[in-house]
Amino acid sequence: MAWFDQRTGRVPPGGRWEVEPDRDWLAEWRAGLEPITVGRLRVVPSWLHDDAGGGSPTASTIVLDPGMAFGTGHHPTTRLCLRALQRSDLRGRSVLDVGTGSGILAIAAARLHATRVVAVDTDPDAVAAARGNVRANDVAVEVRRGSVGVADGPSDLVLANLTTGTVIDLADQLVGAARRTLIVSGIGVARLDEARDALRAAGTGPAEVETEGEWAALRATTVAPG
Ligand code: SAH
Numbered sequence: 001m002a003w004f005d006q007r008t009g010r011v012p013p014g015g016r017w018e019v020e021p022d023r024d025w026l027a028e029w030r031a032g033l034e035p036i037t038v039g040r041l042r043v044v045p046s047w048l049h050d051d052a053g054g055g056s057p058t059a060s061t062i063v064l065d066p067g068m069a070f071g072t073g074h075h076p077t078t079r080l081c082l083r084a085l086q087r088s089d090l091r092g093r094s095v096l097d098v099g100t101g102s103g104i105l106a107i108a109a110a111r112l113h114a115t116r117v118v119a120v121d122t123d124p125d126a127v128a129a130a131r132g133n134v135r136a137n138d139v140a141v142e143v144r145r146g147s148v149g150v151a152d153g154p155s156d157l158v159l160a161n162l163t164t165g166t167v168i169d170l171a172d173q174l175v176g177a178a179r180r181t182l183i184v185s186g187i188g189v190a191r192l193d194e195a196r197d198a199l200r201a202a203g204t205g206p207a208e209v210e211t212e213g214e215w216a217a218l219r220a221t222t223v224a225p226g
Contacts, residue, residue, distance in 0.1 A: 003020070030045065033045045033072060033074065036074065038083055038086075039082065040086060040112075041060055041082060041086070041108055041111060042060055042061050042062070043061075043062045043064055043082075043104065044061055044062070046136060059111060062108060062133075062137060064104060064107075064136075065102075065129070065132060067102070067132070068125045068129065069101045069102045069103075069125055069130065071100070071104040071161075072104070076212035076213055076215040077187075077217065078105070078161060080210055080211075080212055081159060081161050081183055083210065084183045084185075084210065084219045085105065085108055085157075086112065087219065088157055090109060090113050092115055093114050093155075093156040093157055093180075094114065094117070094118075094156045095109040095116070095117045095155055096117075096118050096119075096120070096148075096151045096158045096178075097119040097158075097160075098147060098148055098158065099160060099166075100143065101121060101129070101161075102129050102133055103133040103143065105119075106118075106119035106130065106134070107134060107139055109157075110140060110141050111137075111139065114157075116140075116155075117139070117142070118141070118151050118152075118155070119134075119143045120148070121143075121145065122145065122147055124145060127143055127144070127145045130143045147170070147173075148177050149173070154176070154177050154178065155178065156179045156180045156181065157179075157183070158178035158181070158182050158222075159183050160174050160182070160186075161184070161185040163186045164187050164194070167199075168194065168198040172202045175199065175204055180221065180222060181219065181222065182199070182218075182221075182222050183217065183218070184199070184220075185215065185217035187216040187217065187218065188216070189211055189214050189215065192211075192218075199218065203222065204222050205220060205221040206220065
């Protein structure tokens with residue numbers, strides 16, 4: 001479904017135009033977002049946090065204003081990653097979050113005591129949203145525009161909640177960037193084997209798989225690049 005302010009050319013086969021009343025979609029979407037809890041972490045939309053008096057978020061709370069970026073914690077893939085992340089002991093570890101969107105997973109890594117967290121995204125809107133959320137949560141996360149290549153050398157753990165195609169395309173780079181653990185999601189269950197094969201070919205060890213509905217996440221050990 002896509003919205004246009006006027007009819008433009010022909011619609012694709014099977015498509016049709018509908019006239020919708022002028023509504024504030026963003027406000028309606030925001031009003032519908034509830035806080036969520038995933039394991040030890042609670043994700044609270046910033047406007048609800050502000051309504052509740054604001055102040056510094058607690059050590060287990062992530063306050064988020066996604067803006068135009070992806071990552072409120074309401075998508076199964078984000079939740080799968082938040083769960084997989086909590087199965088690693090991040091104390092003293094470095095983390096790279098590829099495709100950070102709102103910054104949710106990078107901020108979660110910092111809350112889980114990772115010592116160095118870098119977050120990258122190719123989309124400037126996501127970079128802006130992630131930087132705002134990093135500030136609001138008062139965590140040490142460095143946000144950079146770009147992809148795996150803009151990180152400085154390998155990190156202990158790499159997160160990448162992208163799409164099946166992107167994960168497969170970037171498999172070598174993602175595995176090369178991860179010293180110990182790689183967590184990927186955005187994988188459609190129908191293409192799970194394909195993604196698993198690509199990661200194995202790129203050098204990962206056995207992967208744990210978790211699914212929610214039609215989505216899967218893989219958490220794999222990586223061979224140390226020295
Ligand atoms: N990490 C968040 C957001 C995931 S959405 C969460 O788990 O909820 C995927 C994000 O990846 C988008 O913000 C998109 O801009 C970004 N992205 C897509 N392809 C990318 C690539 N090749 N390198 C880096 N970021 C990418």
